Amino acid sequence: MNSTDVPRPVFLPSGPSWNAQARLVGEVLHTVAAAAARLLDDTRYLVPALTWQVAADQVRDCVTVDHHRDRLRILLLPAHVLEAIWSCRTALARTTGHDDDAERLAGLLDSSTRSTASACLACWTPWTRSSRSSPSTCLPPAPWPLASH
Template sequence: MNPAARPDQPVLLPSSSAWSEDARLVGDTFALVGAAAATTFDDTRFLLPPLTWTIAAERVGDCVTTDHRPENLRVLLLPTYAADAVWACHTALVQAAEPDDDSEHLNALLTDYLTAVHDTNLRGLTEALERVLAVLTLDLPAARPLITHLVLKTEVSQEDRAALDDVLEAWREAGVAC
């Protein structure tokens, strides 16, 4: 399939506070990098153009919830361009973890920011992003009817409950708190 022809995907989001902390850390950090990149007028200084960082920051930021009841699953429509932006940022973070001439600015910015503001490091950010990606990219066919029922607010069937158990199990296997 042509990547440009991929459809936007509905995604289930967990409601735990730990999940929200991961999404907030990633979203805030991407927003910082996007702002820093925008001030340089250099699309390569932080490995990606500012718009890519900003798109990823906004979409991941939309994942954060303040309603942490276990039964409160949410559905987010993930546009293809936003998923691509989040993956591009992941690639940039992995590259920045082993700094070279291209990634030294990103590494320096993130090292200082993450230590001072979030009491973590680049590895911790990358791990949080990987948990976010585990949620955003989970595509269990059995979960699709569950998403439909949640969006339409209709009765949830036994099959949907089984699909929910599968989703929760997949998230837990990926280290996502749910």
């Protein structure tokens, strides 16, 4: 295994509303991937079509049948998958400003869709020792006290 592709833990919320959102965001990313692939232009939507596709597949496929609202799940993801997800989130974030390069992406998706996708992708923050005491804000409130070490 390549040292840059060591699996990284990611904490994700669980529950029917987050699952539904992740499924929709996966479809949005797939739409961008298809548009980018059709045009054969790796810069038109800020990141290559394959990056959009890797992110779309992971986000869409992470949905579980665990519908308890007070749970979270831990996924171990290869670094290249997290990089793809964060590249797509960064591209979506660029559409909110006055970035000329992001205009084509902004024109492909409405602002509400871009905002929802960006918020969902923000949950995919890799856990590190320094993040132990500050879990991602997208996680549900823990039904137990978080230990600080």
